[in-house]
Amino acid sequence: MFIFQATCLKKEWCGHTLFENIHIELKNGEHVAVYGQNGVGKTTLLRGLCGDTPFDHGSVTHMVPVSQWAFLHQEVHATATLQDYVATGDHERALIKQQLETLTQKLEDPDSFKRYEVLYDRFLQMNGYNLDTDVEKCLHTVGLPPDTWHTPVSHLSGGQKTRAQIARILLQQPPCVVMDEPTNHLDEETITWLATWIKQYDGAVLYVSHDRYFLDETAEAIYELTETSCTRYEGGYTAYKQQKDLERKTQAAEAKKQEQERQALLAAIRNYQQWFQSAHKQAGQNDFARAKAKKNVSRLHAKESALKRLDESRIRKPQQSERLHMHLQATSFAGRTLLQATDVSFSYGHKNLFTDVTFSVNRSDKIAVTGPNGAGKTTLLKCMIGTLTPVTGKVSMSPQTKIGYFSQELDDLSAKQTILDSFLTLPGTVEADIRTLLGCFLFSRDDVHKQVRALSMGEKCRVAFLKLYLRGANLLVLDEPTNFLDIDTREIIEDLLQGYDGALVVVSHDRYFLEKIATRVLHVEKGRVDMYDSNYNAYREKRAQPRLNTAAQLRANEREHLQFQLTTLISATTEALSAEQETEIEELKARLRTLEREDKR
CATH class of the missing domain: 1.20.58 (Methane Monooxygenase Hydroxylase; Chain G, domain 1)
Structure with missing residues (x-):
C-alpha cells in the first residue's frame, strides 16, 4: 500500500524554478531519505507533499490522509510547556481534557453539565486519565528529565526541542512520519537513539538529512532531488555514492565511445568532401565521370545524417560537482598559545555548567567540543570569545589573536539585504572581488542578487563562512557549522578547514566531520570539562573503555x-x-x- 504518489511536480520560487518533472512515491513501512544540494527545494518538496505549500504543477495522491501523518520540523515555535506540547500529539485526548477543565468551572449551568457528562464518558473510553502517564513515558524515552517538563518549549535548547517533537510523535503513533533535518542540534547519543527508533518503527518515514552516518544507518532508499529530476537509489549513503560513481564511470565510457564515433564520422565526411571535390574537378564535362563523382555526394549525405542523429542523442561527459575554489587564510601568529582558560567556572542561577576548567588553544590546534545537549558547550565557546564572563577564573588571549565566530556571522545576516550588498557594507571591499569570491562559494551571477531571506539555511551558512574568510581570523570558533549544509558543501568545508593554518575550536555532532578535522577533543558533561589530546576516533575508543x-x-x-x-x-x-x-x-x-x-x- 502506498502512503502517497506524486507525479510531474513543479515549484517556482521568486521567479526561479526550484524543481520540475518530479516523480516520487512512498510505500507503507518504507524509510526513505531525500538528498540534494542546498537551495534545490528539499524542504519545499516535503511541505508540498504534506499539503502546506501548493505546487505550481503536477499532482499528489494521498492514500493515507495527511491528517494522520506526523511532522518533525527544523524549527519549533511553541509557547506551551514541554509536557502540554507533547500531549498535543494525541490531539483528541488533549482537546477533551482541556474542554473538561473549562467546563468544570461551569457545572452549575445545565447545558454545560450535560456537555461535561458526554465528554467525560468519551474521555474514559479513550483512557484519558492515562494521558499524563503516556506523555511522561514518551519524555523519559527521549531522555528529557522531569525538571524540563514544565519549561516552555521556547526556552529549550535546539536539541531539546527536537527531542520534544520526537516525544510528541511517539505519543501520536502515526502511519507516516516526515522529518526535516532531524539530527540537527542533537547530540551523538540522541542521534544514535533516533536511528535505532527509526529502524524499529513499522510505519513509513520520509526525511531530509545530511548526516552521512545517519543515512547509512536508517535509509532503505535515497531520492536524489535536482532541478529537473528525482531519481531513486536503493540503500543508504554509501550505497548511493557507489551507484553514483558507477553511473558516472558508465556515462563517461559511453560518452568517450560516442565521441570516438563522432570523430570517425567527421573524418569520413572530410574525406568524402575531398573525394567529391577532386573527382568533380577531374571529371570536367564528362557526364559519366560526373555521375560517378556524385556517388560520393550520396555517401557524404549519409554520413552527415548519421552525425546529426548521433548529436541529437549525444551523451554528455559527466560534469564534476562544483567545488569551493579557495584557501582559508589565517592572520600570521608568531607565538604558540592563542588562548588560555584558567580555572573557569560558569553557572546560570543555581545550575553549575562547569567548574575549574583549564586548557589552552595553541597554534594549529583543531579542537572538537563534544558533550550532551545542555551540557554547556555553547556557553563555553561564549566564555572563550568574551561574550559571557566566567563566574570565576579567567580567559586570556594573546594580543595577536584574532577570532572569527561562525554563529555570530550567521546571526548578523540582514534578511532584507541581497547577498552582494551584505558584503559591500564591509570595509575595504570591492564589488568585482566580492563577485569573484561569491562565485568560488558556488553563488552564480544571478544568485548574488537574491535577498538573504530567500536563501535556504545551507546557503546562509555558506554566506557566513565567506564572511569568516574575509575576517582573516587566526582562531575560528564554530558552533554547529555543518547544520543545514548539504553533504557536498560539508565535504568542501572539511577540506577547507583541514588546510587552515590557524587554530580551530568547533562544536559539532557530525561524526564524519569530526573524524576528518579534530586533533584534540574537549568533552563537556556533568560539570566537568576533560581535554583529550587525541583525534576523534581515539577519543571515542577511550570514552568506551x-x-x-x-x-x-x-x-x-x-x-x-x-x-x-x-x-x-x-x-x-x-x-x-x-x-x-x-x-x-x-x-x-x-x-x-x-x-x-x-x-x-
Missing part, C-alpha cells in the same frame, strides 16, 4: 597531555635543538617514565 579510578585517571590524563606536549615540541623544531628545548624534552620524558612506574605499582 571502562572508567579508571580517580588516581589512575589523573595519571592517564597527565600522560596523554605530556605526550602531546612532547610531540608538539619535537615536531615544531626544524633546526638544531637549543639547550632550553633539550632540557624541556628531557623533563617531559622523565615525568612520563615516573607515571609509567606508578601505573605498574
